[in-house]
Amino acid sequence: MLQGFKDVPRVVWLLAAGVFVNAVVSFTFVFVFLYLTGPRGLGADRAGLVTGIGGIGLVAGNFTGGWYGDRFGHRRVLLAASTLGGLALTVFPLLPAPLLYAALPLAQYASGVVRAANSALVAVTVPEGARRQAFAVVRCASNGGFTLGPPLGALIATGLSYDWLFVGDGLGTLFFALWTARAVPSRGASRNAAAAAADGGPGRGGLWAELRARPAVLVLLGAILVADLVYRQQYGTFPVFLAAHGHGTRAFGFVIALNGAVILLLELPAAVALRARPPLPVIGTGLVLVGAGYTALLAGVGTASAVAMMVLLSLGEILYKTTATAYVADQAPEHAAGRFQSLYAGVSVSGVVLGPPLGGALYTAAPGLLWPLCSALAAGAGGAVLYVSRREARHAARPAHETGSQPQAVAG
CATH class of the missing domain: 1.20.1250.20 (MFS general substrate transporter like domains)
Structure with a gap:
């Protein structure tokens, strides 16, 4: 390895x-x-x-x-x-x-x-x-x-x-x-x-034009925004959900520790094994796995479903987080590398602010809807990335005279 x-x-x-x-x-x-x-x-x-x-x-x-x-x-x-x-x-x-x-x-x-x-x-x-x-x-x-x-x-x-x-x-x-x-x-x-x-600096525009020239990055940022809102529920509504079904702090601590263990055990081998794979399908699959993690909670509230939820969530995190960070870096032009990373970094922690109030409000109003909605949102985000991936692959496979483009160097 x-x-x-x-x-x-x-x-x-x-x-x-x-x-x-x-x-x-x-x-x-x-x-x-x-x-x-x-x-x-x-x-x-x-x-x-x-x-x-x-x-x-x-x-x-x-x-x-x-x-x-x-x-x-x-x-x-x-x-x-x-x-x-x-x-x-x-x-x-x-x-x-x-x-x-x-x-x-x-x-x-x-x-x-x-x-x-x-x-x-x-x-x-x-x-x-x-x-x-x-x-x-x-x-x-x-x-x-x-x-x-x-x-x-x-x-x-x-x-x-x-x-x-x-x-x-x-x-x-x-x-x-x-x-x-x-x-x-x-x-x-x-x-x-x-x-x-030389590009005019961070405050004089240019970034939006660079993003519009990379529509897959825009779709990815939107998908990560949705996914992080869902992902952060493991720290907010999930422990409340466990407690409401008779599983206390010790059970929550064990499940969260499992997240760290899976990531430490598998993230580096996964990065090596998947380094030659196209990034967007890997990211999309990871987001779908996050949704599948919350789907596991629909099978009932017990040790097995909580463990299955966290393992799937951790596998999804391994696939999408590192790959998405690297993909945004690869797509960034040299003069805007920091701004591209800032956009991704900010979007990837947006759930810290948005997750608790939105998840808490939904759990209070309709607790039975929270996990199906989380599953659907993450799966939808993954589906959007997979769709863009297939679209880009088809576009790249078409001859230049059909796409109206000429071969050119890709910035970043």
């Missing part, structure tokens, strides 16, 4: 090592609500407002991080956002309650910018043809860190205090900034910033 990763540059492995360490200590998002309602003494409504605004900050950071990177250089933006986010988290326990409404969104915004800039760095560092493997390496490192983080965070919160969670997360983020500064060369940043400036 290692032979399949020979084209992944050394800098990506170094970046993945930093991502792993940062992910291990990124445990505050798991415990922030408990911290706000516990040691900080906020009511559930105020704590929900703070965390909700923080989620908006995360999505906004993902949407804008690539814009900054195209203008100023992705490495430079990654360093600045990591430093800002690390400092905000480190001082978080010292802030009075009113400032938390600003500090948490700021830290989350910086985290979103880091995520987008990190993806853009991989996109501009790795040549087309090896990006799936490169993104799989980084995702595997991140998932491995997040698997270790929550148990470690629970030990710190109970053995020391919740305050140390934020200090540890902040110091880990600052370490990631230092690690990136030493591990990632700066030569690519100025080149990409110069290319964006």
